[in-house]
Amino acid sequence: MEPGDRLGLLAPDAVREHADGLAALLVDAVDGGASVGYPAPLDPAEAAAWWAGTAGTRDVWAAFGPDGAVTGAVTLLRTATANGRHRGEIARLLVHRSARGRGLGRRLLAAAEAHAAATGLTLLVLDTQTDSPAERLYRGAGWTAAGTIPEYAADPEGTLRATTLYYKLLA
Incomplete structure:
Protein backbone atom coordinates (compact mmCIF):
# COMPACT_ATOMS: atom_id res chain seq x y z
CA MET A 1 0.00 0.00 0.00
CA GLU A 2 1.14 3.52 -0.65
CA PRO A 3 1.60 5.77 2.38
CA GLY A 4 -1.66 7.45 3.30
CA ASP A 5 -4.00 4.69 2.09
CA ARG A 6 -6.43 3.85 4.86
CA LEU A 7 -9.32 1.46 5.19
CA GLY A 8 -12.35 1.58 7.46
CA LEU A 9 -15.84 0.38 8.15
CA LEU A 10 -18.25 3.18 7.28
CA ALA A 11 -21.24 4.09 9.43
CA PRO A 12 -24.47 4.61 7.44
CA ASP A 13 -24.05 8.40 7.54
CA ALA A 14 -20.50 8.04 6.19
CA VAL A 15 -21.75 5.86 3.33
CA ARG A 16 -24.16 8.63 2.35
CA GLU A 17 -21.42 11.25 2.84
CA HIS A 18 -19.05 9.37 0.52
CA ALA A 19 -21.72 8.27 -1.99
CA ASP A 20 -20.18 10.33 -4.80
CA GLY A 21 -16.71 8.86 -4.27
CA LEU A 22 -18.15 5.36 -3.99
CA ALA A 23 -20.15 6.06 -7.15
CA ALA A 24 -16.99 7.07 -9.03
CA LEU A 25 -15.47 3.75 -7.92
CA LEU A 26 -18.48 1.80 -9.21
CA VAL A 27 -18.46 3.72 -12.52
CA ASP A 28 -14.74 2.94 -12.89
CA ALA A 29 -15.44 -0.76 -12.32
CA VAL A 30 -18.18 -0.84 -14.96
CA ASP A 31 -16.03 1.17 -17.38
CA GLY A 32 -13.26 -1.38 -16.80
CA GLY A 33 -15.56 -4.26 -17.76
CA ALA A 34 -16.49 -5.58 -14.30
CA SER A 35 -19.78 -7.42 -14.18
CA VAL A 36 -21.23 -5.80 -11.06
CA GLY A 37 -24.87 -5.45 -12.02
CA TYR A 38 -24.86 -2.53 -14.42
CA PRO A 39 -24.57 -2.04 -18.17
CA ALA A 40 -22.06 0.47 -19.53
CA PRO A 41 -22.06 3.36 -19.41
CA LEU A 42 -23.22 3.72 -15.80
CA ASP A 43 -24.68 7.10 -14.87
CA PRO A 44 -22.82 8.45 -11.80
CA ALA A 45 -26.12 9.61 -10.27
CA GLU A 46 -27.50 6.06 -10.50
CA ALA A 47 -24.33 4.70 -8.92
CA ALA A 48 -24.50 7.28 -6.10
CA ALA A 49 -28.16 6.42 -5.49
CA TRP A 50 -27.26 2.73 -5.16
CA TRP A 51 -24.60 3.48 -2.55
CA ALA A 52 -26.86 5.88 -0.64
CA GLY A 53 -29.55 3.18 -0.63
CA THR A 54 -27.18 0.63 0.92
CA ALA A 55 -26.59 2.79 4.01
CA GLY A 56 -27.78 0.77 6.98
CA THR A 57 -28.68 -2.31 4.92
CA ARG A 58 -25.18 -3.73 4.63
CA ASP A 59 -21.75 -3.18 6.11
CA VAL A 60 -19.49 -1.10 3.85
CA TRP A 61 -15.71 -0.82 4.05
CA ALA A 62 -13.97 1.81 1.99
CA ALA A 63 -10.33 2.50 1.24
CA PHE A 64 -9.12 6.05 0.81
CA GLY A 65 -5.97 7.13 -0.98
CA PRO A 66 -3.56 9.82 0.24
CA ASP A 67 -5.70 12.49 -1.43
CA GLY A 68 -8.88 11.25 0.27
CA ALA A 69 -10.33 9.71 -2.89
CA VAL A 70 -12.14 6.39 -2.56
CA THR A 71 -9.82 3.72 -3.98
CA GLY A 72 -11.74 0.58 -3.03
CA ALA A 73 -14.80 -0.81 -1.28
CA VAL A 74 -16.50 -4.02 -0.28
CA THR A 75 -19.90 -4.77 1.22
CA LEU A 76 -21.17 -7.49 3.54
CA LEU A 77 -24.84 -8.35 3.37
CA ARG A 78 -26.32 -10.37 6.21
CA THR A 79 -28.99 -12.98 5.57
CA ALA A 80 -32.30 -11.99 7.20
CA THR A 81 -33.95 -15.41 7.31
CA ALA A 82 -34.11 -17.20 10.66
CA ASN A 83 -32.33 -20.28 9.32
CA GLY A 84 -29.57 -18.25 7.68
CA ARG A 85 -28.42 -15.88 10.39
CA HIS A 86 -25.05 -17.63 10.45
CA ARG A 87 -24.19 -16.58 6.91
CA GLY A 88 -23.47 -13.47 4.92
CA GLU A 89 -22.65 -12.45 1.37
CA ILE A 90 -19.64 -10.51 0.14
CA ALA A 91 -20.75 -8.20 -2.64
CA ARG A 92 -19.22 -5.50 -4.79
CA LEU A 93 -15.55 -5.89 -3.94
CA LEU A 94 -14.18 -3.03 -6.03
CA VAL A 95 -10.71 -1.58 -6.43
CA HIS A 96 -10.19 1.46 -8.63
CA ARG A 97 -8.08 0.63 -11.68
CA SER A 98 -5.48 3.21 -10.57
CA ALA A 99 -5.07 1.45 -7.18
CA LEU A 121 -21.07 -15.33 11.03
CA THR A 122 -19.59 -18.72 10.18
CA LEU A 123 -20.21 -18.90 6.43
CA LEU A 124 -19.69 -16.37 3.66
CA VAL A 125 -20.74 -16.68 0.02
CA LEU A 126 -20.10 -14.62 -3.08
CA ASP A 127 -20.37 -14.85 -6.83
CA THR A 128 -18.10 -13.52 -9.52
CA GLN A 129 -17.83 -13.69 -13.28
CA THR A 130 -16.13 -16.91 -14.29
CA ASP A 131 -12.55 -16.44 -15.51
CA SER A 132 -12.40 -12.89 -14.15
CA PRO A 133 -9.26 -11.62 -12.38
CA ALA A 134 -11.26 -11.67 -9.12
CA GLU A 135 -11.23 -15.47 -9.10
CA ARG A 136 -7.47 -15.50 -8.43
CA LEU A 137 -8.00 -13.20 -5.43
CA TYR A 138 -10.76 -15.34 -3.95
CA ARG A 139 -8.94 -18.63 -4.41
CA GLY A 140 -5.77 -17.13 -2.95
CA ALA A 141 -7.77 -15.98 0.08
CA GLY A 142 -9.01 -19.52 0.77
CA TRP A 143 -12.41 -19.39 -0.87
CA THR A 144 -13.82 -22.59 -2.42
CA ALA A 145 -15.61 -22.72 -5.76
CA ALA A 146 -19.02 -24.35 -5.32
CA GLY A 147 -20.04 -24.39 -8.96
CA THR A 148 -20.59 -22.42 -12.13
CA ILE A 149 -23.84 -21.22 -13.65
CA PRO A 150 -23.72 -20.54 -17.41
CA GLU A 151 -25.18 -17.31 -18.81
CA TYR A 152 -25.93 -16.04 -15.28
CA ALA A 153 -25.46 -12.31 -15.79
CA ALA A 154 -24.74 -9.84 -18.53
CA ASP A 155 -21.40 -8.06 -18.51
CA PRO A 156 -21.34 -4.27 -19.00
CA GLU A 157 -21.47 -4.75 -22.78
CA GLY A 158 -24.59 -6.95 -22.52
CA THR A 159 -22.99 -10.34 -23.20
CA LEU A 160 -24.26 -13.14 -20.96
CA ARG A 161 -21.40 -14.64 -18.94
CA ALA A 162 -21.00 -17.57 -16.59
CA THR A 163 -20.78 -16.92 -12.86
CA THR A 164 -18.88 -18.99 -10.30
CA LEU A 165 -20.26 -19.27 -6.78
CA TYR A 166 -17.77 -19.33 -3.90
CA TYR A 167 -18.00 -19.99 -0.18
CA LYS A 168 -15.73 -19.71 2.82
CA LEU A 169 -16.23 -21.30 6.24
CA LEU A 170 -15.04 -18.92 8.94
CA ALA A 171 -15.13 -21.24 11.95
Whole structure:
Protein backbone atom coordinates (compact mmCIF):
# COMPACT_ATOMS: atom_id res chain seq x y z
CA MET A 1 0.00 0.00 0.00
CA GLU A 2 1.14 3.52 -0.65
CA PRO A 3 1.60 5.77 2.38
CA GLY A 4 -1.66 7.45 3.30
CA ASP A 5 -4.00 4.69 2.09
CA ARG A 6 -6.43 3.85 4.86
CA LEU A 7 -9.32 1.46 5.19
CA GLY A 8 -12.35 1.58 7.46
CA LEU A 9 -15.84 0.38 8.15
CA LEU A 10 -18.25 3.18 7.28
CA ALA A 11 -21.24 4.09 9.43
CA PRO A 12 -24.47 4.61 7.44
CA ASP A 13 -24.05 8.40 7.54
CA ALA A 14 -20.50 8.04 6.19
CA VAL A 15 -21.75 5.86 3.33
CA ARG A 16 -24.16 8.63 2.35
CA GLU A 17 -21.42 11.25 2.84
CA HIS A 18 -19.05 9.37 0.52
CA ALA A 19 -21.72 8.27 -1.99
CA ASP A 20 -20.18 10.33 -4.80
CA GLY A 21 -16.71 8.86 -4.27
CA LEU A 22 -18.15 5.36 -3.99
CA ALA A 23 -20.15 6.06 -7.15
CA ALA A 24 -16.99 7.07 -9.03
CA LEU A 25 -15.47 3.75 -7.92
CA LEU A 26 -18.48 1.80 -9.21
CA VAL A 27 -18.46 3.72 -12.52
CA ASP A 28 -14.74 2.94 -12.89
CA ALA A 29 -15.44 -0.76 -12.32
CA VAL A 30 -18.18 -0.84 -14.96
CA ASP A 31 -16.03 1.17 -17.38
CA GLY A 32 -13.26 -1.38 -16.80
CA GLY A 33 -15.56 -4.26 -17.76
CA ALA A 34 -16.49 -5.58 -14.30
CA SER A 35 -19.78 -7.42 -14.18
CA VAL A 36 -21.23 -5.80 -11.06
CA GLY A 37 -24.87 -5.45 -12.02
CA TYR A 38 -24.86 -2.53 -14.42
CA PRO A 39 -24.57 -2.04 -18.17
CA ALA A 40 -22.06 0.47 -19.53
CA PRO A 41 -22.06 3.36 -19.41
CA LEU A 42 -23.22 3.72 -15.80
CA ASP A 43 -24.68 7.10 -14.87
CA PRO A 44 -22.82 8.45 -11.80
CA ALA A 45 -26.12 9.61 -10.27
CA GLU A 46 -27.50 6.06 -10.50
CA ALA A 47 -24.33 4.70 -8.92
CA ALA A 48 -24.50 7.28 -6.10
CA ALA A 49 -28.16 6.42 -5.49
CA TRP A 50 -27.26 2.73 -5.16
CA TRP A 51 -24.60 3.48 -2.55
CA ALA A 52 -26.86 5.88 -0.64
CA GLY A 53 -29.55 3.18 -0.63
CA THR A 54 -27.18 0.63 0.92
CA ALA A 55 -26.59 2.79 4.01
CA GLY A 56 -27.78 0.77 6.98
CA THR A 57 -28.68 -2.31 4.92
CA ARG A 58 -25.18 -3.73 4.63
CA ASP A 59 -21.75 -3.18 6.11
CA VAL A 60 -19.49 -1.10 3.85
CA TRP A 61 -15.71 -0.82 4.05
CA ALA A 62 -13.97 1.81 1.99
CA ALA A 63 -10.33 2.50 1.24
CA PHE A 64 -9.12 6.05 0.81
CA GLY A 65 -5.97 7.13 -0.98
CA PRO A 66 -3.56 9.82 0.24
CA ASP A 67 -5.70 12.49 -1.43
CA GLY A 68 -8.88 11.25 0.27
CA ALA A 69 -10.33 9.71 -2.89
CA VAL A 70 -12.14 6.39 -2.56
CA THR A 71 -9.82 3.72 -3.98
CA GLY A 72 -11.74 0.58 -3.03
CA ALA A 73 -14.80 -0.81 -1.28
CA VAL A 74 -16.50 -4.02 -0.28
CA THR A 75 -19.90 -4.77 1.22
CA LEU A 76 -21.17 -7.49 3.54
CA LEU A 77 -24.84 -8.35 3.37
CA ARG A 78 -26.32 -10.37 6.21
CA THR A 79 -28.99 -12.98 5.57
CA ALA A 80 -32.30 -11.99 7.20
CA THR A 81 -33.95 -15.41 7.31
CA ALA A 82 -34.11 -17.20 10.66
CA ASN A 83 -32.33 -20.28 9.32
CA GLY A 84 -29.57 -18.25 7.68
CA ARG A 85 -28.42 -15.88 10.39
CA HIS A 86 -25.05 -17.63 10.45
CA ARG A 87 -24.19 -16.58 6.91
CA GLY A 88 -23.47 -13.47 4.92
CA GLU A 89 -22.65 -12.45 1.37
CA ILE A 90 -19.64 -10.51 0.14
CA ALA A 91 -20.75 -8.20 -2.64
CA ARG A 92 -19.22 -5.50 -4.79
CA LEU A 93 -15.55 -5.89 -3.94
CA LEU A 94 -14.18 -3.03 -6.03
CA VAL A 95 -10.71 -1.58 -6.43
CA HIS A 96 -10.19 1.46 -8.63
CA ARG A 97 -8.08 0.63 -11.68
CA SER A 98 -5.48 3.21 -10.57
CA ALA A 99 -5.07 1.45 -7.18
CA ARG A 100 -4.75 -2.17 -8.34
CA GLY A 101 -1.70 -4.31 -7.70
CA ARG A 102 -1.12 -3.03 -4.16
CA GLY A 103 -3.02 -5.69 -2.23
CA LEU A 104 -6.01 -3.47 -1.58
CA GLY A 105 -8.57 -6.06 -2.69
CA ARG A 106 -7.07 -8.63 -0.35
CA ARG A 107 -7.10 -6.11 2.55
CA LEU A 108 -10.74 -5.20 1.94
CA LEU A 109 -11.77 -8.83 1.72
CA ALA A 110 -9.84 -9.70 4.90
CA ALA A 111 -11.48 -6.81 6.78
CA ALA A 112 -14.96 -7.98 5.80
CA GLU A 113 -14.13 -11.60 6.67
CA ALA A 114 -12.69 -10.66 10.09
CA HIS A 115 -15.72 -8.51 10.91
CA ALA A 116 -18.09 -11.26 9.80
CA ALA A 117 -16.35 -13.79 12.06
CA ALA A 118 -16.20 -11.36 15.00
CA THR A 119 -19.95 -10.76 14.72
CA GLY A 120 -20.88 -14.45 14.70
CA LEU A 121 -21.07 -15.33 11.03
CA THR A 122 -19.59 -18.72 10.18
CA LEU A 123 -20.21 -18.90 6.43
CA LEU A 124 -19.69 -16.37 3.66
CA VAL A 125 -20.74 -16.68 0.02
CA LEU A 126 -20.10 -14.62 -3.08
CA ASP A 127 -20.37 -14.85 -6.83
CA THR A 128 -18.10 -13.52 -9.52
CA GLN A 129 -17.83 -13.69 -13.28
CA THR A 130 -16.13 -16.91 -14.29
CA ASP A 131 -12.55 -16.44 -15.51
CA SER A 132 -12.40 -12.89 -14.15
CA PRO A 133 -9.26 -11.62 -12.38
CA ALA A 134 -11.26 -11.67 -9.12
CA GLU A 135 -11.23 -15.47 -9.10
CA ARG A 136 -7.47 -15.50 -8.43
CA LEU A 137 -8.00 -13.20 -5.43
CA TYR A 138 -10.76 -15.34 -3.95
CA ARG A 139 -8.94 -18.63 -4.41
CA GLY A 140 -5.77 -17.13 -2.95
CA ALA A 141 -7.77 -15.98 0.08
CA GLY A 142 -9.01 -19.52 0.77
CA TRP A 143 -12.41 -19.39 -0.87
CA THR A 144 -13.82 -22.59 -2.42
CA ALA A 145 -15.61 -22.72 -5.76
CA ALA A 146 -19.02 -24.35 -5.32
CA GLY A 147 -20.04 -24.39 -8.96
CA THR A 148 -20.59 -22.42 -12.13
CA ILE A 149 -23.84 -21.22 -13.65
CA PRO A 150 -23.72 -20.54 -17.41
CA GLU A 151 -25.18 -17.31 -18.81
CA TYR A 152 -25.93 -16.04 -15.28
CA ALA A 153 -25.46 -12.31 -15.79
CA ALA A 154 -24.74 -9.84 -18.53
CA ASP A 155 -21.40 -8.06 -18.51
CA PRO A 156 -21.34 -4.27 -19.00
CA GLU A 157 -21.47 -4.75 -22.78
CA GLY A 158 -24.59 -6.95 -22.52
CA THR A 159 -22.99 -10.34 -23.20
CA LEU A 160 -24.26 -13.14 -20.96
CA ARG A 161 -21.40 -14.64 -18.94
CA ALA A 162 -21.00 -17.57 -16.59
CA THR A 163 -20.78 -16.92 -12.86
CA THR A 164 -18.88 -18.99 -10.30
CA LEU A 165 -20.26 -19.27 -6.78
CA TYR A 166 -17.77 -19.33 -3.90
CA TYR A 167 -18.00 -19.99 -0.18
CA LYS A 168 -15.73 -19.71 2.82
CA LEU A 169 -16.23 -21.30 6.24
CA LEU A 170 -15.04 -18.92 8.94
CA ALA A 171 -15.13 -21.24 11.95
